[in-house]
Amino acid sequence: MKNRQLLFGAAYYPEYLPYDREEQDFQMMRRAGMNVIRIAESTWSTLEPQDGRFCFSLLDRTLQRAQQAGLQVILGTPTYAIPPWLAKKHPEFLVVTEKGQAHYGHRQLMDLANPDFRFYAERVIRALLAHAAKHPAVIGFQLDNETKHYHTASVWVQRLFRSYLMQKFHTPQQLNRAFGLAYWSNAIEDWNDFPDMRGCVNAGLACEFDRFRRSLAADYLKWQAELVNAYKRPAQFIVHNFDFEWKTFGTPPAPDGYSYGVQPDINHLEASAALTVCGADIYHPTQDKLTGAEIAFCGDSTRCLKQKNYLVCETQAQAFPAWTPYPGQLRLQAYSHLATGANGMLYWHWGTTYNGVETYWRGLLGQDYAENPPYREACVIGREWEHLGDKLYGLQKNNRIALVVDTLSLHALRWFPTGKELSYNDVVRWMYDALYTENMECDVVDIHGLDFSRYHMLVVPALYCASEETLEKLDQFVNAGGVLVSSFRSFVADEQLSVWADTPPHRLARCFGMHYCQYTLPHNVTLQGEPVLDWMELLVPDSAETVAQYTHPVWGAYAGITRAKYGTGTAYYIGCHTTEKLLKSVFAQAAEDAGLTAEIPQTSFPVILRSGSTAGGERWHYLLHYSRQSRQWCCAYPRVKDLLTNQVFCRGETVPLAAWDVRILQDVPEQNS
């Protein structure tokens, strides 16, 4: 990877092409300013067409031509889809879940904990790497593809889980106590009686099983990383393309959906330990529904895994029929990734497949592989990046606000939902999107990786379960001057999902200066004239002040939002799902308490500002215009220069914004620029 070069490219599958067109493709890529392709992931049946017989001729051709064309290569391990011969030889590799055993066909349906499967996976990875890792075009490796645990519940996995529990809880009695297994007669006295997890209805134990399986998936990536390490050059990176919870609507075989929130089936923080560079796959609505929120969320969260710049391994060019981009949108998206800290972006994928199940999921090119509007827009991006890449590379963030997320709480809320339609990620996105649209930049941090000392303000959506230790840290954070804003359904239970046995919010009752002993669902309830949308805890302020009181004949006796001074900090508790408007007013007040108001641009969506610094200390502001209307923006910075046009704007001057426009503003000295 060339120094400080933004990566720009696409996933490329010569295996799927009905005729050889690599040379034209690579020339088209180069004309578009692309510099990288990702290959080989998912091509196991091509690389190893029969048990133990390897075939690298196609790969060699691709590598050679890529090198000739000046394209760099990210080489994927091919393990996320298994070949037919393997399924035939080892039918037991097909994943067994709560729903029975998978039939061969789909990707991502193997029991990745099966040690016999590991034998075959290792053999093909080693063969591939021994053959190609050292090729000069190869700049890095992608491990597998969007790895998750696939709900594996084989006898093998269940045995591992029991061993894990034996190690963690030592005796059946301690296990019973930790999860309250006496309930519905589920307690055991002998580890041999530990039952099949597929019917488990103890929410805590079921979530522990999910957590264990997330670790299996993370271990699998770690194991692959160790294999790669044995072959790679030091400069070559190891990346994985994390994906996010998919918000699905519509029905099979072609449901719609997009990258929505925290991933349930692998923990990104845990799995990122195996990587040298974090990567993400990001898919989101476009056309009139393009807001940039998903790009920002996914970036803010991937960047924080290692507090380092990251790579967008996959994102859409055209994708779903409904997502055909408007002119300008591809370019706006590309800069939005950079504005969030990406060091590059690859489309999934270059052209569109002719076969399989995704022929409607269009790449940059259609099945005709001819120039088209998206390609022409990619050429604009590529040319600008060739020109500016060195400057835009490695944007540094120093956010003072963190949104705190937790995979375990995600699962807990599936068992104990706050309402019919409100999932954990709905709460996360409710809070994140309010910050995003108000240009309050934040980190998105896993509770288990949170460095409290970095932040002035923590936003905590529905942290249903947390350890005493975490609660203690949150208490100290506020006590020491931090600002904490928590939603409803936080601090309910410990990490085994055992509800705390004292008055909620348990250990944080002093910090929040309030308690509650009842909750209900709203029906004709308002809060400051705004409807209460879902869930409501009946808050009783102790030392806290009431920010908003419910309006209702009966529940009017209770507070809906409280604010408490605690030590030198402030703690807000939002006891119900409010409108966005009300939430934003709380955030504004909290930011003021945190002393952050000056740093927050006084503009809001559809004008998005995202800032950062370069290694050289320059400060950039990406001005991203998420609207089909053109508009005038009043410059809020003392003096900035637009990197793309070299125009200079001073505070109060009018900055014209076209539909889906982008400007990159650099702070320049106020007088002698």
Place this chain on the structure above:
Amino acid sequence: MKNRQLLFGAAYYPEYLPYDREEQDFQMMRRAGMNVIRIAESTWSTLEPQDGRFCFSLLDRTLQRAQQAGLQVILGTPTYAIPPWLAKKHPEFLVVTEKGQAHYGHRQLMDLANPDFRFYAERVIRALLAHAAKHPAVIGFQLDNETKHYHTASVWVQRLFRSYLMQKFHTPQQLNRAFGLAYWSNAIEDWNDFPDMRGCVNAGLACEFDRFRRSLAADYLKWQAELVNAYKRPAQFIVHNFDFEWKTFGTPPAPDGYSYGVQPDINHLEASAALTVCGADIYHPTQDKLTGAEIAFCGDSTRCLKQKNYLVCETQAQAFPAWTPYPGQLRLQAYSHLATGANGMLYWHWGTTYNGVETYWRGLLGQDYAENPPYREACVIGREWEHLGDKLYGLQKNNRIALVVDTLSLHALRWFPTGKELSYNDVVRWMYDALYTENMECDVVDIHGLDFSRYHMLVVPALYCASEETLEKLDQFVNAGGVLVSSFRSFVADEQLSVWADTPPHRLARCFGMHYCQYTLPHNVTLQGEPVLDWMELLVPDSAETVAQYTHPVWGAYAGITRAKYGTGTAYYIGCHTTEKLLKSVFAQAAEDAGLTAEIPQTSFPVILRSGSTAGGERWHYLLHYSRQSRQWCCAYPRVKDLLTNQVFCRGETVPLAAWDVRILQDVPEQNS
């Protein structure tokens, strides 16, 4: 059980508590005026942690402390949830249904007909009873918990079913004829060819299988009762907590629902033979949706199983988040149970569980087990009951109206629904609720337990299938002066679901004085200006008069409701699903025909009046106010005294009613009280 003492208490699970707090709990109970707890049901894994090893120390402690605290105990047999060791040792005990075999985890998933399972169930029941039955605190026993057949379709059960059919029908040919098995080539000539019932599409045979399985469940309770009888003192009672069809909405894992109507999977009448006291579990909407209708329906039906007072084994304190009660509602509910003939009521449950799958299903206390508004309201109830219990105990009803229900017709309407959204229980509740809201008190009686001589008026919702003998009795009932009000879809088929081969309504055509040969679904059809909601039979009056004629360009030629004089009685037939308003007008007319008008209070919902007599011959009227508005009620009785306030009201005087208010009015002599 102390003489004439209303039972008031809660289910109590020390097994589920993370720390010992029995002594505080029992003191809190006593402070609330509670006098009973229900324990041990669902705790098999605690009582018998390993195969054949019993552990009663926790039970002993609880019994001892209960006795010390002056609490009586209902001891449950622990069989409704099996322990892991048993599922591990006998995986075949896990129920096999149409959907396959259950995985261990949930309650109520065993094949209760399996004789090997019975061995283990008997062993634990005997061990428990031998140990604890004679304890002085124990006043009675609950058999199992909400027992049903769990759709068991094991090889074992299918073999029993075939034997049952062989006994009932003697030859394959008679079986074929009874169910019309020639249809779709399902006839058999040899009992050995009798097919797997899991694929059965002969509605009659499938319903017979369900009926058979209901008997298995009833037999299971009878078998448990025999075990209990071997240990119990004569004064100790045997109860079971029957539950009702659950009206579900929402989706797993946390669907909403409530006790709605006739139970499909066990027949209460059949199963009640095993009991000395009938019990019920009642859950219903609250807040603005609290109407008392479910309390009344469940009570009117449980009371009639033995025409005796009954026990509410479980009902909600706080329960679902949406059900957090308004102030006054718990008290109103408690008196509503007494007004229907309950002799006591236990909350499910005392405190809320910390684990499992029901942490959101709140008991009287939350997980903090601290005093809260529901507890404080329970204290009011408890104090009043301590004071008044002797007077309120044993309310006697002498209703002249019966609503006739039938489990088989419930299942028949699942196969042959009257419309997309109208189940059997919808028809039942349509008719019951119209009676309830008009204060026309009724018994709810299983057709197989109906004593025709008790009643002046029978209301028959959708009695799809009935024997010739039943039809004959109905005919005689009307002929001899009774008033019969039947809905559509009654008298269609015999008890094998064979549709009668003559013109409907078959044997009752003379009684109803009408016939019909077609039916359809309404589309822009009205009846006396009210829309026809669902289903419509095209009635042709013969000797009957037309109560209401359809309004429609084509169907206007037919009647929708008819009324016939027959013998000295009257028979109404309602051929379609009408509005509530129209139904009520039919009921009013029918009550007049039955000479009942004078007995029916001239007031209606939300003011509910339910009356009865005491053993001493006093007459009580429970005045139940189901509204958040306060109002003035005009006293309709000559002279009554409010038992709770000692106020006296005469006819025409104003009785003030607060929101969710209760008054208990005793008839007192008009002049010298």
Place this chain on the structure above:
Amino acid sequence: MKNRQLLFGAAYYPEYLPYDREEQDFQMMRRAGMNVIRIAESTWSTLEPQDGRFCFSLLDRTLQRAQQAGLQVILGTPTYAIPPWLAKKHPEFLVVTEKGQAHYGHRQLMDLANPDFRFYAERVIRALLAHAAKHPAVIGFQLDNETKHYHTASVWVQRLFRSYLMQKFHTPQQLNRAFGLAYWSNAIEDWNDFPDMRGCVNAGLACEFDRFRRSLAADYLKWQAELVNAYKRPAQFIVHNFDFEWKTFGTPPAPDGYSYGVQPDINHLEASAALTVCGADIYHPTQDKLTGAEIAFCGDSTRCLKQKNYLVCETQAQAFPAWTPYPGQLRLQAYSHLATGANGMLYWHWGTTYNGVETYWRGLLGQDYAENPPYREACVIGREWEHLGDKLYGLQKNNRIALVVDTLSLHALRWFPTGKELSYNDVVRWMYDALYTENMECDVVDIHGLDFSRYHMLVVPALYCASEETLEKLDQFVNAGGVLVSSFRSFVADEQLSVWADTPPHRLARCFGMHYCQYTLPHNVTLQGEPVLDWMELLVPDSAETVAQYTHPVWGAYAGITRAKYGTGTAYYIGCHTTEKLLKSVFAQAAEDAGLTAEIPQTSFPVILRSGSTAGGERWHYLLHYSRQSRQWCCAYPRVKDLLTNQVFCRGETVPLAAWDVRILQDVPEQNS
């Protein structure tokens, strides 16, 4: 079958009757003018009650009485529902599908490719035919019943499929290439590695499997026909009752639905080779929703299988509760069948069953088998047909428009839907219904049976996949003067569902004079002021003119409908799902291009005109009035005589039409009639 006699009758099941009433039934039939019954299909368990023991006494009685009553008989082979003894002896006959193995009970659940099953099926067919085929009452045979492949995916079927692929593609490599199996690592190198098709996610291969299974079903009918041929007299016909894709709404156990479009699970054209007469089963909405469109579609498509008159083997009398016919509708339906080329019609069924799962699916009579309004209307039909049958028999069509359908494209669109709610058959019906309601009579022709030379205008809904050869023929058709009207999503892929690798519409780009490289879903897009309903291809006219341009800020740059002169013909391409109104305007213009305007009556729905000629050269116009309103129709023919009333109407004269009226107008000479 008497010469030129319209068949009129019903399916008849003495096996299902609780008592013998054949003699009354046959007399009632004769009184209604009926002349045929269909018997024996689905009665295997009656004909062969035990393995190898046959019983024809009931059959003999029925045949004898039918003959005595002057009724002709269509004898069905009894194989579509298997008897219990067979399922017990050979559980492996029960079909294994993607969802597992069926339980016995339902009809149509056997693996019809299983050679052992064929042994039993052959034995019962031969026994039946040897016994009864020669009976003088028997005029023909129906093979099986609504045969389809039942999604059979047994080991046996999968092995056959692999053999078929081996024959078709010779090497695994060619198979891989044809379907692009490298995608997701599905390629094989050894036929032994060919995977279980039940998990297949390669849309092309899965569709090939469906196609193969359709052939299995067709072969099964062919095999039955060969058996029948060995026994039948030359004059006896062989028919099969094809059914159509069932449009389902509502939920089990009693979902609604009706015959909607192209059948997915057997190919009618392929299967019709086994028959001497084609038959169809037609069920459709009635009452206010009766339009005749389903009758017309099913007839236009069944007639074209052999370009010969056909038989309506089953259609509704009363059927679903919602379908109770209005007075006049049964008669209107009967003539609508004749107007489309039927030579007869049998109700399903005579009376209504007492048992099973279809007691709500009413025949002409109810379960009381008494005269009722539908029966009395059948008597009218029967009398008229006895009188006119000779004249109405054998109506000949000479349509110049064909609507081209394709089962493979139907399946392809399931994998690659054009939108959430728009299936292949929705597109078919969108186009067909627009033709129908505008009285543009058309043939409905399978693309594999299309004789291009017959037609002036081809209408092509969503022909997603077609061979190069087909595309070439379409190109030549236009070039030589034909008019082609294609919808969106046509010409996308080859017959393995491989998307064409050049710019769409591939080989037809010159013909249509346009191309496109993008498509999307409409959101606030209009076309000539009408909303675009679903899907939109962004058309770029080359030699074509733009018929309609999208109105949208971005997509306004593209055409939505184009029209090109090509050779001496014209080609229309409709790139999106438009309103009916816009589609009709395109059809009108296309018909003008095709020189057909003069032939199309200038009247439209609810007045339907369907014309044809007799063998003797007379020309008939069926005037069908699909409305509950009476109206005056202005005669559009020079001079016609109403066959039913003998009234004569000249052009411009008023023809009165009552609700649901029928007139049969014969062209008569303008002056000397």
